Amino acid sequence: xxxxxxxxxxxxxxxxxxxxxxxxxxxxxxxxxxxxxxxxxxxxxxxxxxxxxxxxxxxxxxxxxxxxxxxxxxxxxxxxxxxxxxxxxxxxxxxxxxxxxxxxxxxxxxxxxxxxxxxxxxxxxxxxxxxxxxxxxxxxxxxxxxxxxxxxxxxxxxxxxxxxxxxxxxxxxxxxxxxxxxxxxxxxxxxxxxxxxxxxxxxxxxxxxxxxxxxxxxxxxxxx
Numbered sequence: 391x392x393x394x395x396x397x398x399x400x401x402x403x404x405x406x407x408x409x410x411x412x413x414x415x416x417x418x419x420x421x422x423x424x425x426x427x428x429x430x431x432x433x434x435x436x437x438x439x440x441x442x443x444x445x446x447x448x449x450x451x452x453x454x455x456x457x458x459x460x461x462x463x464x465x466x467x468x469x470x471x472x473x474x475x476x477x478x479x480x481x482x483x484x485x486x487x488x489x490x491x492x493x494x495x496x497x498x499x500x501x502x503x504x505x506x507x508x509x510x511x512x513x514x515x516x517x518x519x520x521x522x523x524x525x526x527x528x529x530x531x532x533x534x535x536x537x538x539x540x541x542x543x544x545x546x547x548x549x550x551x552x553x554x555x556x557x558x559x560x561x562x563x564x565x566x567x568x569x570x571x572x573x574x575x576x577x578x579x580x581x582x583x584x585x586x587x588x589x590x591x592x593x594x595x596x597x598x599x600x601x602x603x604x605x606x607x608x609x610x611x612x613x614x
């Protein structure tokens with residue numbers, strides 16, 4: 391899953407980015423409001439984490455309102471140092487889905503991110519199943535037929551994206567946009583290499599092996 395983080399306090403932004411990437415999320419970090427809004431419009435993100443007070447724009451609430459007017463529906467988690475009831479109401483009324491007051495623990499932020507991704511409108515279940523294959527997003531565990539499979543963070547993120555689009559053909563470009571961040575220099579053959587590695591781990595050791603299918607000239611499809 392790919393997250394856009396718009397936060398001007400560099401230490402906070404870098405700490406959040408590192409923590410989320412360790413949890414297999416791809417994170418684009420932006421430290422300016424105008425650039426962040428442009429990135430939100432141009433990119434394909436599954437969730438936004440947005441600071442309320444930003445340079446380059448008077449208030450992060452303006453980004454929330456502008457995004458909703460543009461029809462963007464991704465969940466938004468608003469970060470702020472303001473903890474008054476009026477401030478919370480303003481944040482939620484601007485279009486944010488949740489509100490987290492600074493200072494906060496990373497564990498709480500991570501729990502709120504996962505909760506937002508589990509909401510019905512986004513259908514991001516914490517446990518994904520395809521036949522005997524199971525992926526647990528909260529523990530980063532993958533099992534097939536009860537046997538634990540060790541995956542790298544990117545292999546896990548790739549498998550999660552494919553499982554969330556079970557039965558659908560997804561292009562290599564779509565995979566790149568959701569599994570890697572904006573700064574990553576990724577080519578289609580990089581995706582091919584990761585898919586090949588994933589197949590070695592989740593298909594080859596098992597009798598009921600093939601579940602990742604190549605859609606020639608396009609991308610891949612996961613199905614049984």
